[in-house]
Amino acid sequence: AQSVAQPEDQVNVAEGNPLTVKCTYSVSGNPYLFWYVQYPNRGLQFLLKYITGDNLVKGSYGFEAEFNKSQTSFHLKKPSALVSDSALYFCAVRDLYGNNRLAFGKGNQVVVIP
Amino acid sequence: GAGVSQSPSNKVTEKGKDVELRCDPISGHTALYWYRQSLGQGLEFLIYFQGNSAPDKSGLPSDRFSAERTGGSVSTLTIQRTQQEDSAVYLCASSLLVREGEKLFFGSGTQLSVL
Numbered sequence: 615a616q617s618v619a620q621p622e623d624q625v626n627v628a629e630g631n632p633l634t635v636k637c638t639y640s641v642s643g644n645p646y647l648f649w650y651v652q653y654p655n656r657g658l659q660f661l662l663k664y665i666t667g668d669n670l671v672k673g674s675y676g677f678e679a680e681f682n683k684s685q686t687s688f689h690l691k692k693p694s695a696l697v698s699d700s701a702l703y704f705c706a707v708r709d710l711y712g713n714n715r716l717a718f719g720k721g722n723q724v725v726v727i728p
Numbered sequence: 729g730a731g732v733s734q735s736p737s738n739k740v741t742e743k744g745k746d747v748e749l750r751c752d753p754i755s756g757h758t759a760l761y762w763y764r765q766s767l768g769q770g771l772e773f774l775i776y777f778q779g780n781s782a783p784d785k786s787g788l789p790s791d792r793f794s795a796e797r798t799g800g801s802v803s804t805l806t807i808q809r810t811q812q813e814d815s816a817v818y819l820c821a822s823s824l825l826v827r828e829g830e831k832l833f834f835g836s837g838t839q840l841s842v843l
Contacts, residue, residue: 620770648831656836657835658821658834659834660833704770714776715773715787716761720769720770721770
């Protein structure tokens with residue numbers, strides 16, 4: 615079954631510095647990969663996805679993620695973090711040829727320090 | 729409505745009681761998911777509905793949990809004989825089709841507290 619690992623519980627970064635949130639995945643076939651964000655007191659929102667094609671995917675709010683098949687990773691990045699980026703970030707994976715379940719990681723709390 | 733609606737937003741119940749959680753997906757969305765979010769546990773898949781197909785119930789943690797989706801729209805998640813470990817936020821999400829790239833739209837969730 616597909617699964618996702620987000621190894622860090624919390625990521626602290628100074629405002630203006632690059633932000634990276636790590637994600638590795640496991641699927642039996644080809645992966646569809648997603649990042650979702652949960653801002654305080656708000657529902658989960660879609661950020662970006664990788665289906666096929668260019669390994670670098672750009673999404674909302676200046677975020678991007680790089681698909682690395684050899685390392686089975688899909689790390690989320692932002693060149694310059696904002697205080698408003700402080701939120702809970704979830705990586706998710708679906709197996710192209712498997713079931714339709716979207717498996718989420720446990721989430722990473724990102725804290726951007728002014 | 730404009731988004732996925734869940735009710736109630738908060739539910740406090742006593743151990744052993746039954747609870748029903750409701751989800752109204754976005755109109756026209758054929759796929760509907762239930763997830764459970766516990767502190768430090770991430771999102772735990774519970775059940776998934778797609779059109780008229782048999783639901784994928786493989787994530788339901790015990791036979792106390794059940795869900796149905798009437799008329800391909802509204803869904804109800806029922807927890808019987810609630811236990812304290814059932815306390816969590818229950819999230820519903822819908823999407824247009826369960827295809828490779830379809831993103832999920834989430835509701836704000838129901839915070840369930842079992843005393």
